[in-house]
Amino acid sequence: MTHLPKNLLVGEKVRLDGLRLDDLPAILRWQRDVVFMRLFDAQPAYPKTEQGLREWFEEQNKSNEAFLFGIRLIETDALIGYIELDGILWPHRVGWLSIGIGEPEYWGQGYGHEAMQLTLAYAFQELNLHRVQLTVFSYNPRAIAMYEKLGFRREGTFREFMERDGQRHDMHLYGLLRPEWQGE
Numbered sequence: 513m514t515h516l517p518k519n520l521l522v523g524e525k526v527r528l529d530g531l532r533l534d535d536l537p538a539i540l541r542w543q544r545d546v547v548f549m550r551l552f553d554a555q556p557a558y559p560k561t562e563q564g565l566r567e568w569f570e571e572q573n574k575s576n577e578a579f580l581f582g583i584r585l586i587e588t589d590a591l592i593g594y595i596e597l598d599g600i601l602w603p604h605r606v607g608w609l610s611i612g613i614g615e616p617e618y619w620g621q622g623y624g625h626e627a628m629q630l631t632l633a634y635a636f637q638e639l640n641l642h643r644v645q646l647t648v649f650s651y652n653p654r655a656i657a658m659y660e661k662l663g664f665r666r667e668g669t670f671r672e673f674m675e676r677d678g679q680r681h682d683m684h685l686y687g688l689l690r691p692e693w694q695g696e
């Protein structure tokens with residue numbers, strides 16, 4: 513009997529999909545949310561323009577080092593966030609992962625965890641990466657809990673890396689190697 517592989521992009525609650533031009537308004541809305549942007553990015557929170565976002569889509573589409581997915585709810589098809597593998601160094605099979613669920617009402621319901629599981633399966637089974645890494649700010653306990661539950665190990669800390677509201681904050685580096693991945 514032929515063994516049919518599982519659809520790597522489809523989970524129980526969410527699926528990974530390409531981003532479409534009609535997703536632009538949702539992403540522009542998330543980028544106006546400074547709370548979200550300060551969890552997601554060390555750059556100054558600064559909303560992209562529609563033109564800037566289109567250019568970002570196109571760059572990611574053309575790049576061989578980046579794989580950008582929209583996270584959609586299976587039940588309603590609503591776009592709730594995006595997840596990306598980028599900065600891939602093919603000779604070493606290493607890539608960076610970043611995730612953002614843009615609508616806060618969807619936080620804490622397991623969607624991020626499942627989107628991460630799908631993306632890790634894609635990274636290790638489809639792209640054959642050996643190592644996936646990411647950084648996270650010390651003031652983001654939800655993301656830290658999720659990464660550690662997925663098996664990521666804290667490999668170091670950029671001490672007092674950032675300053676927000678007059679306070680210095682650490683940024684942690686996490687990595688997951690293919691043999692440590694619990695998905696297979």
Ligand SMILES: CC(C)(COP(=O)(O)OP(=O)(O)OC[C@H]1O[C@@H](n2cnc3c(N)ncnc32)[C@H](O)[C@@H]1OP(=O)(O)O)[C@@H](O)C(=O)NCCC(=O)NCCS
Nearest residue numbers: 551611612613619620621622623624625648653654655657
């Ligand atoms: C971080 C993020 C992707 C997590 O996705 P999510 O769907 O909210 O998280 P999940 O529900 O899948 O899992 C989070 C885990 O952290 C736990 N958690 C939730 N809130 C927490 C908190 N305030 N402190 C500690 N742990 C928390 C949950 O209990 C859950 O663990 P569980 O599966 O044992 O219940 C999402 O919240 C998000 O996009 N936030 C804004 C942007 C961001 O922070 N991106 C990551 C940048 S590194």
